[in-house]
Amino acid sequence: MRGRCRTARGPRAGAWSGRSSTAVRLGAVAVVLATTAAVGPGVAAAAEEVSATPVPYAFADGARSIEGARSTADATPLEPGTTYRSSLPGSGKVSYSLQLDSVSNAYVSVTAVPSPGSTVSVIDGLEVSVQDAEGNSCSFDSVPFGAARSPHPIAAWGMREISPTKPLCRNAGAYYVTVERADPEGEGSSPDPWDLEILAMTEPRTERAAATGAPEAWNSATPQPLQGTAERRRGGAGFTGATPLDEGVWRDGIRPGQTLFYAVPVDWGQQLAVTADLGSIESGATGYTSGALDLDLYNPARGHVAEVNVGYDGDQNSGSLPPLAPVDHANRNAAGGQVSAMRFAGSYYLAAHLAESVADTFGEGPFNLTLRVRVSGEPEGGPVYAGESVPRGAFEVSDQEREAAAEGVPVTGDDTAMRVVAVGGIGTGSALLVGLGVWTVLARRRGVA
CATH class of the missing domain: 2.60.120.380 (Jelly Rolls)
Incomplete structure (x- = not known):
């Protein structure tokens, strides 16, 4: 039986106020994307200039x-x-x-x-x-x-x-x-x-007494990294602007000193596995940077779960997060912090950082980063909560978040706001098509003409 904060698998309360509101919001997104496309090469050039100077961190709007x-x-x-x-x-x-x-x-x-x-x-x-x-x-x-x-x-x-x-x-x-x-x-x-x-x-507390012991057994074998053709998905510069990812192989560019954020929805009973690949370079430079790539995993409360460090000598190298327990409310009773942190459903954050010292030997990049994300298992029923979390919906996976992960467009707050910057890395024409595609999918789901 699913928790009360998970009973509504559709939009979060207050996210959409009727069909007219939906049409207006989505229409506005299309207008912005169309305007961006009409601006032409100047916008693309500006985007490249911004990406060449990594943002240290993007704080939440209105903090x-x-x-x-x-x-x-x-x-x-x-x-x-x-x-x-x-x-x-x-x-x-x-x-x-x-x-x-x-x-x-x-x-x-x-x-x-x-x-x-x-x-x-x-x-x-x-x-x-x-x-x-x-x-x-x-x-x-x-x-x-x-x-x-x-x-x-x-x-x-x-x-x-x-x-x-x-x-x-x-x-x-x-x-x-x-x-x-x-x-x-x-x-x-x-x-x-x-x-x-x-x-x-x-x-909130659970309506029924929660388990006082951690799950006794779970699949702790290291899974094989997910294979397939990588799709481009540009990472965000902070937790609130983290780019959603679902299961798949994702490629991005990362510069020395830069940290990129991604969000992966993981529901009750599901198990997450992530491998990070750092691609080789063509310059022929030699040397070695210990811990060049640092990949950290944080849970929906932004609590640190696990990490992997990847050394770099200019050739292809990769590393995987340690095996992670399936998401379970009872994990909080585990003695180990890594299992205990996998205690609720929601968006799990990946923060990938490329060390500044990589530039000393191999140049300013960008370097090819590939994330192989596997989410195993079907969603299961979570605990029955006696109330709502604050912020609302923090410990659940909504339909909007699933759609966002499929499209790579962040869900912001209690609204399905689609950010143009999330698709800034794929060209203005493609951005317009993506925006209109999302508009069409959401419109059909909500019966918008």
């Missing part, structure tokens, strides 16, 4: 700017469902607060974005912890930059869980989120402040 406090007594309040932009100084902690009830699980994801040109040590990274008003530790997470020592967006998460096996942090009241660097004074780390993107989410 609210706040300052973290040095003391929990002055902690800045966070509202679940609202995205914030803040900063982390070169040394010391910053704190934020949450007012929570006694029945919902809460998650806070913090994405750190070092400034361009800064340096980081091998063990430097981001640490996020959560405590209750009595000082009890609710969670702790640490995510490093890795062996390549290349500054790029990384995310760590904190949580407050309501569980019979976790007696602490169950009361309603104030909770404190503390953010700091793992090694701010380490050799090779610059003291520059980092930008932060912060998002808090809540997950």
Whole structure:
């Protein structure tokens, strides 16, 4: 039996307000795409110029700017469902607060974005912890930059869980989120402040008592990488602009220092497997970069799940994420963090980063990146939730998200807004055809003349 937040397999509430609204929105998309096509070569040239200068990170549109406090007594309040932009100084902690009830699980994801040109040590990274008003530790997470020592967006998460096996942090009241660097004074780390993107989410309790143990067995064999002809799909520059992918072989171009984001919808009972290939070059340059390509997987709450690092010597190389457990509500009871993080359905994020040092030996690129994405198993019934998540629909896979993954056009917020930039990498004429194709599919589904 599917959870209440999953009972409506059609559009999310408020996403479409009747046939006329649908026609107007989709018609607007067609007009924008047609206008883009009419502009001609200048737009394409501008797009190429933008892609030649990687964007460090694209923060969520409308993110609210706040300052973290040095003391929990002055902690800045966070509202679940609202995205914030803040900063982390070169040394010391910053704190934020949450007012929570006694029945919902809460998650806070913090994405750190070092400034361009800064340096980081091998063990430097981001640490996020959560405590209750009595000082009890609710969670702790640490995510490093890795062996390549290349500054790029990384995310760590904190949580407050309501569980019979976790007696602490169950009361309603104030909770404190503390953010700091793992090694701010380490050799090779610059003291520059980092930008932060912060998002808090809540997950309702289940109507029935949830399992207190993790699934005993699952297929942990390493699957064969998916084969087939690669299709081009340009990655986004942040979580909110992540390019949707469904099962398939996808090709993109990535430059040294760049991080590309993708979102893969994975439903209850399904198992995700991803392999990343870095293509060879023709220049004949020799050398070796350890950890040249870093591929990180984050769950729908932007909690870190797993990663793989791929070295590079100018020839083809690849690496696969470790075997991942099928999505199951009971995974949260697992002792290992990797299995525990596969705890809910929704969009799982891939962040691919090419180390800055690759340019020193092999040039500025772009380099060919291929992602082989496999989603195994049919969707299963999830838990019956006694309420809605915040933001709404965060822990489900909607029909809009499936359509978006098939077309490569992001679903934004509670609306099926189609972004022109998502198809910017395939030429204006093709973009127009894609936009009109999506318009036709959605129109037919909703009975729009």
